[in-house]
Amino acid sequence: MLDIQQLRSDLDHVTRELAKRGFAFPADAFNALEAERKIVQTQTQELQAQRNSASKKIGQAKSKGEDVTAIMAEVAHLGDALKAAEDHLEQIQQQLQKILLEVPNLPHTTVPEGKDEIHNVQIRRWGESRTFDFAIQDHVSVGEGLALLDFETAAKLSGARFSLMKGGLARLHRALAQFMLDTHTQEHGYVETYVPYLVNRDSLRGTGQLPKFEADLFSVHAGSGPTEGQEKLPDYHLIPTAEVPITNMVRDTIVPLEALPLKFVSHTPCFRSEAGSYGRDTRGLIRQHQFDKVELVHIVHPDQSYEALEQLVGHAEKILQKLELPYRVMALCTGDMGFSATKTYDIEVWLPAQNTYREISSCSNCEAFQARRMQARFRGENGKPALLHTLNGSGLAVGRTLVAVLENYQNADGSVTIPAALKPYMNGLDQLGSSGGK
């Protein structure tokens, strides 16, 4: 959520900045509502002040045993007018709030301007893509060839966009997550967290998924759910990313200055309905309703958030370096960034079968956008509470990392070499072969 003060004082600038990311701010509607709000709020508060002082007088008079019917009469007519004014004000505030909650964050000045991903800018590249002297297979063929990846059965169990892994592949998937968690906790100073996978609406509003992106979420009703014909909001939503529960840990809290920065890591499944992505990446593990991710979150002092963003990206990159997987880091352009971000780096891993780089991590600074929604604050140097800055990034998407390993480490005979960094997590196993790596 943007700062309403900034919208009031600097609307042209804000509108221009939002246009860069393809968002048309309803400036006229906003201005009209603001003008009305000002009048109605002043009027409401005036009536409240009258009522308060009259009531006070009644109290004083009564305690002295005086007759109060005169003052009572004076205040009698206030009731209806006050009620009407309060309702009107409430209605205006709600409309303003509705607008505000659906406005995306402003892009940082260093973000390249552009409409879509073709305008993203490569920041750096790491590693050399391996040359293959045989016809390479994509990860689906590799996994199915080893009889360790089974989309057909997954479809029977659940439907499209679900997967089933077995044997050494399931183990490798687990190994990746463990390896990432260990690296981030032991080398990068993150606190490991285990979090709820079902969250309430307040949390989703806090990080920006609600109210705008409900269609992307899976919702859950407790027990038998709403009865016939009855509208009832879902009790919970499945988390689309661990960013939601982790970041919301500081919702409605004031973090002591000396506790900053907070750095959390969590390995969770993520659930996305992928509404609006029909036909995209239908083959394989790339786009699933359920996938695992190791998520990194920083909660920091506002002065330090851009420094933290660079660190965060570096921590995610470190995983790919250790796995010896080639990647590049992209600065997303204004039009390609997510709702809550001021600045985002995507890390894209090399997928030889697609002959391209694919997103495997997305690291964003949200500045105070989420903190404002969450009322997540710290007590500043002057003793006053101020909004924190929040950042999040994947470190990494486990399923997609598995894809990268399968494709980059495949061999001519259909086996897959285990990256050296993962061997300790694979009981010393060298490769996934026809034995299935049991």
Add this chain to the structure above:
RNA sequence: GGAGAGAUGGCCGAGUGGUCGAAGGCGCUCCCCUGCUAAGGGAGUAUAGGCUCAAAAAGCUUAUCGAGGGUUCGAAUCCCUCUCUCUCCGCCA
């Protein structure tokens, strides 16, 4: 699932219709006193808004005692709904 108790400021805790944004204590800040890391005295110490103002300062004002609604001229206090916490019973990985 059943029965009961509770939710007040940074913390503890009083307050059951009227100068209550809230006693008292602790903590913290400043000042005074005190010949030494003690004791004492005094003052201050919530948050988010709105309006006036070029702005700052300042002033005026509103809201907030778990959340939302209601009763009332007036609600921390009374009524209703919800959430959460605790205790006991049941069930359970």
